[in-house]
Amino acid sequence: MSVNVAIDRRGELKDMLRISDLNRGGLLTILDAAKRFKQAPMSKLGLLEGETVVLYFNKPSTRTRISFETAIARLGGVPLSVGPRELQLDRGESIEDTARVISAYARAFVIRTFSDDDVRRFAAHSSIPVINALTDRHHPCQVLGDLMTMQEIWGELRGRRLTYVGDGDNVANSLIEGCALLGVDITIATPEGYEPDIGVVKSAREIASTSGARIELMQDPIKAVQGADAVYTDVWLSMGVPDDERQKRMRDFAPFQVNASLMARAQPDAVFMHCLPAHRGEEVTDEVIDGPQSRVLPQAANRLPTEQALLWALITGALHE
Ligand code: CP
Numbered sequence: 001m002s003v004n005v006a007i008d009r010r011g012e013l014k015d016m017l018r019i020s021d022l023n024r025g026g027l028l029t030i031l032d033a034a035k036r037f038k039q040a041p042m043s044k045l046g047l048l049e050g051e052t053v054v055l056y057f058n059k060p061s062t063r064t065r066i067s068f069e070t071a072i073a074r075l076g077g078v079p080l081s082v083g084p085r086e087l088q089l090d091r092g093e094s095i096e097d098t099a100r101v102i103s104a105y106a107r108a109f110v111i112r113t114f115s116d117d118d119v120r121r122f123a124a125h126s127s128i129p130v131i132n133a134l135t136d137r138h139h140p141c142q143v144l145g146d147l148m149t150m151q152e153i154w155g156e157l158r159g160r161r162l163t164y165v166g167d168g169d170n171v172a173n174s175l176i177e178g179c180a181l182l183g184v185d186i187t188i189a190t191p192e193g194y195e196p197d198i199g200v201v202k203s204a205r206e207i208a209s210t211s212g213a214r215i216e217l218m219q220d221p222i223k224a225v226q227g228a229d230a231v232y233t234d235v236w237l238s239m240g241v242p243d244d245e246r247q248k249r250m251r252d253f254a255p256f257q258v259n260a261s262l263m264a265r266a267q268p269d270a271v272f273m274h275c276l277p278a279h280r281g282e283e284v285t286d287e288v289i290d291g292p293q294s295r296v297l298p299q300a301a302n303r304l305p306t307e308q309a310l311l312w313a314l315i316t317g318a319l320h321e
């Protein structure tokens with residue numbers, strides 16, 4: 001079952017605003033293509049020949065922006081990255097007019113901003129594919145790289161268990177949707193008041209009823225990591241969260257730090273995952289992120305082939321309803 005899916009006239013998925021825009025088959029199509037792009041990065045160099053892709057980043061980025069720019073170059077296109085001060089949006093031009101105009105020039109539009117509603121408005125008024133490169137509620141491109149990394153570690157994902165510890169943020173929401181589609185059991189441990197989006201959990205549970213995934217929410221990090229094949233965390237203060245929440249969050253999240261003693265409660269061969277950037281000494285200790293269980297660098301590296309695959313799939317119309 002898909003949620004808020006933008007389907008074009010031919011029944012093809014036009015945009016990727018959240019993981020659950022995809023069905024299981026579509027998600028596996030992207031992951032399979034990503035494997036091929038990792039083996040042969042220049043294999044579709046003609047796809048974007050003579051074309052531009054616009055990247056609008058209204059929040060900072062290291063991985064997403066550079067991996068997308070590289071992915072576009074490897075598909076033969078030219079990436080045009082613009083910040084908020086470079087578009088007329090900041091001077092009051094509407095999202096709708098901006099979307100229509102960019103559609104007349106570019107082949108796809110990659111957007112990182114705050115509001116999910118804004119990205120939906122861009123998508124609704126663009127005739128080209130729109131990709132969510134992170135919003136306050138979703139980070140689908142991150143989770144494509146994460147699922148590819150998990151496939152490389154385990155092969156089949158069905159029946160594996162991932163525990164996410166910390167803030168129920170955009171990354172947590174997208175992980176819930178990805179795990180639900182692919183049959184990965186997911187446990188989310190957050191302090192009270194920091195749970196993932198209730199609507200995401202509800203719709204993911206509907207998807208999970210088909211895939212067999214179990215989605216559990218709890219407030220005890222020690223109980224949550226027991227039996228986990230992967231322990232995942234993210235920063236305690238995401239971009240856009242007011243800095244005056246810092247002290248309270250540091251106190252609330254302190255028991256949720258992923259350190260060696262928490263990792264020791266997971267499966268002996270469990271891996272540690274983090275989307276990065278990490279705030280070492282807060283949500284994770286050096287010994288864990290730099291230790292033998294850490295897979296954070298493969299996760300970051302897999303952003304590139306998964307984004308190449310996503311662009312290829314949306315542009316060629318490989319994703320069906
Ligand atoms: N993980 C991730 O999206 O990193 P950036 O914020 O650096 O793009």
Ligand code: NVA
Binds near residue numbers: 134171235238275276
């Ligand atoms: N949750 C983090 C993810 C950064 C990639 C944030 O939104 O800042």
